[in-house]
Amino acid sequence: MDNDYDYCIIGGGIVGLATALALTERVKGARLVLLEKEADLAAHQTGHNSGVIHAGVYYQPGSLKARLCREGAQATKEFCTAKGIAFNVCGKLLVATNQTELDRMAGLAERAAANEIGFEHLNSDQLRRIEPTVSGLGALLVPSTGIVDYRQVCNAIAEEIVSRGCVIQRSAAVTTVREDETGVSVATRHGRLRASKLIACAGLQSDRIARAAGLDIKHRIVPFRGEYYVLPPGRSEIVKHLIYPIPDPELPFLGVHLTRMIDGSITVGPNAVLGLSREGYAKGDLNFIDILDMVLFPGFWRTIAANLRSGLDELRGSLNKRHYLDLCRKYCPDLKLEDLKTPAAGIRAQAVLYDGTLVHDFLFVESERMLHVCNAPSPAATSAIPIGKMIVDRLLQ
Template identity: 45%
Template structure:
């Protein structure tokens, strides 16, 4: 009899794991997704960048799985005739003060074997992005953009063709691990599995509590807001223009990205969301907000990062402040060039009881239940590699060829 394996979550990571299991045979795979489509949250609300591995600590799960995932994503898109555009990324030091941090990004990138990486002078960077101001940059020519929602749909088609099931509109209300069986109750019925994998993203700590796992890490939702560039001004950006990140924060800062369909957007910022799925200031969950405020790490996080939080919230509410952040990189930018706010995304950032924000991917095992506790960017890039990792290291199955 085939082993029954359930997966909670229909984002790109959950669907990639389902595809890997279904392709291997010998399992009865069922995905439970609370929305009425796959890729409804983080997967469908990101910038579409296929990361090359510039930022990640060498040797970390992020670094290793990003490199593998990038090549798998490229091959998958080529096989399925899905758009995959290597537009390249510049990480730009605007001032000399940022050069030591740029040096560190270059060091990490080389240790992570980012393909084609080059260090550029001010003149060289403007050969690639003529409108950018900066004193130096690193260039990753193979950083690409894709449509992650389309990729997830294609992966889901593979799951169904291999006999797996993707059940939509199935919000999980309870998980009961028992002797040899894990029972999952949803708004539409009850399911029994031999093993369960939780890829619940913004709800991952909620499901972890149902399983009986430790409450830490908890998910702190951060909203990232984007502005679209006016159509007549999109030629100011050829590919991707990123700031040198501040190592104290897990966010990259406002940047410019030409998307896979040639739209150009600016952002995202990083503001605390007032609900786990709070895509705007009008979406408020008192329960989610109070849970965050009562978390033991909240006072420490507030003391450490209140200045950043105040700056990001102010820029969210006052367009000229957001504009000033963006204009550092493109002096020709005008306020009217930020044409409209587009759909925002919410990042599921895991944080610990001591107030620290988790950086690397984190996977826990509780009996027959595998829990992805932290899977922020580059999880979309890494999704198929994460699937290999989970199968080999947590389910004891060989890697998918």
């Protein structure tokens, strides 16, 4: 039948698309359908991220995240080269602004060496020579970090999988999922379809899709808004590299940084504040269903209690533009209040366990015929191509 498939993938972000790419490589001629609830692919996390091709400096040597990031960075660059997608290997500077950060920077250098990532130590004079507007006691230069438009990557993957026979249904929000002994039935706005196996890569809606499928999950998605500003065109040459802080291991998020974008613009941020809507990108957007989901989940309140101080500081930056500027000026004193022109935001799907633990690794929920990717940790966009292969390996075991 026309609506019968071997495999169904829910989610048209980069992880779902990369999984479809891997599946069409592994299972030649498979009947595959990919469902995306929006009219466009990469409409949420993928299309609102920083566009960075990360090198993987931060990750524990030998860890899965370190390996996937390193492989993903190379695979992303190779895919872009093959498809004629513009990317720029502009390099990243991890800047230390005090002695504590200098000490942490030494630990990052050890991790980079263990992860076989090339880097250079810079003192304050060397830093000033290559980035005259950046202030710091020292820095690590990671030359292999790049930037790209991940929407373009997603569209190119979509073209490739369609050429291999995959059907992509847009504006196809999933309403019900039912598993039985022979397959999985899925209802969407377009009607019903059936597949032998299902993979859900639903990002911000991943917990809801898992619950709709009747699975017993121990987590919820809590949205965090990453608010940032786009500098005016006259300030687009203020830095030549990506300027990142030395991360504080006690904090769950990285902190504000300066990011070159592939279109030539520069963004400053993001902070990380609680989102009142899973898909609300304008300040003040709220969704009562999303709010209710959070406040009725005990893990939400435990997370808030455990991160109250850092959360309040992030909120202060959201409410007070001058305080936000102070965070930016820590690395780039030349920035002025009038430079913070165009506000924008992305939403991070943070999986939170019942005990309040933030999930920073992969979280899968499985049944006989379904594999739900309930958390794909940062940097999922960079690592998407090998993540897709890993998901397919897991499905076909």
